[in-house]
Amino acid sequence: MIKIERLTKTFGDTTVLHNIDLTIATGETVTIIGPSGSGKSTLLNCLNLLVTPDEGSVTIGEAFYQAPKLSKKTRLTIRRQSAMVFQNYNLFANLTVEANVTEALVTVYRWSKATATQRALELLNDVGLRDKAKLYPHQLSGGQKQRIAIARALAIKPNVILFDEPTSALDPELVTEVLHVIQSVVKQKITAIIVTHELAFARDVSDRVVLMADGQIVEHNTTAAFFDHPQHERTKQFLAAFS
Template identity: 50%
Template sequence: MVEVRGLCKAFGDNQVLKNLDFQIEKGEVVTLIGPSGGGKTTLLRSLNWLNVPDAGRVTIDGVTIEAGKENKQQIRALREKTSMVFQHYNLWKNKTALENITEGLIRVQKMPKVQAVEKAEHLLERVGLIEKRDEYPVRLSGGQQQRVGIARALAAEPQVMLFDEPTSALDPEWIGGVLDVMKEIAADGMTMIVVSHEMRFVKNVASRILFLEGGQIVEDNTPEKLFNNPENERTRAFLEMAEL
């Protein structure tokens, strides 16, 4: 479903991603963990060209882009394969929960409004927020806003969902509801790539974990092996600190 070859990205003199290679099979839930500044978010944003890589090749569900040779049509085709859930929700403040979902369906996918509303209501039901359909973001908790963001991402029917620390901006009391929704999506077979510091979620839901540090994949392993018997000493040290 996802193949990355030779991916590099620098910001000025800071080489954030260093010649990354990996692939992800359909239905896998891959979490990216590691210290801050290790390249996790940059990698996630490079997969759909929100950050334009300096070198390398990305393939998602048969759509391939090579850095330096891309065009607008390729980028659009690649982005149509993915949906991204951001750390800070990125909801339109002047639109209701329902409208935040229908906007893209109507304007981008040219879906009739009646059909878009029906689909949005179904997705709000799925994330447990149908009763909030007419509320504006200011009247929703952080956890509720993030669940609307997930529903909006699902509306595009992506092949791959990208989550950039979806719970890091939430109060502890709201984290569980968001993680529960993500677990349900994973159980439905969605291919997911998740940047997360929620080690309980990583242990229980991920099929694979990539540990990134210094722009490189230090370890690529199953949760069982990585948590119980990490191959790399740096991984071991990071997990010991994360468990504190």
């Protein structure tokens, strides 16, 4: 479902991603952990072209690009392969919860209003927020906002869902409800990449775990092996700092 080859990104004179290679099979859940500034967000952003890499290639779902030359058409097909859930929700403040979920379906995918609404209500039901459909984002808690953002991401039936620290902005008591929803998404076998600092959660939901540091993949292994038998000093230090 995802094949990243020799991906490199430089901002100014800082190389933020060095020759990244990563392959993810359909239905797999891969968690990326690593210190601040290690390039985790930049890597996710290269998968939906919020950031354009300097070198390398990406296959995602039914689309492929070879950096840095990208036609408008390639950008569009690439963007349609994935949906992203951000730390700060990125909901449309001026739209109701329901309209946040139907927006892309109606404007980008040309669904009828009625079909889009029906799909939105099903998804809101799945995330436990069917009764909030007519409210606005400012009337919700952070955990509720993030659950709406997840419903919105799922609405377009993406081939891949990307989570960038989905619980980092939440008060501790709201983290669990969001992790619970992410867990149910992952169980549906949607290919997922999750950037998170919630290591216990990573251990629970991931098929594989990647540690990034300084723009490189330091360690990449199946979840049990990663946590129980880390191979690299850097991974051991990182895990020790969190335990």
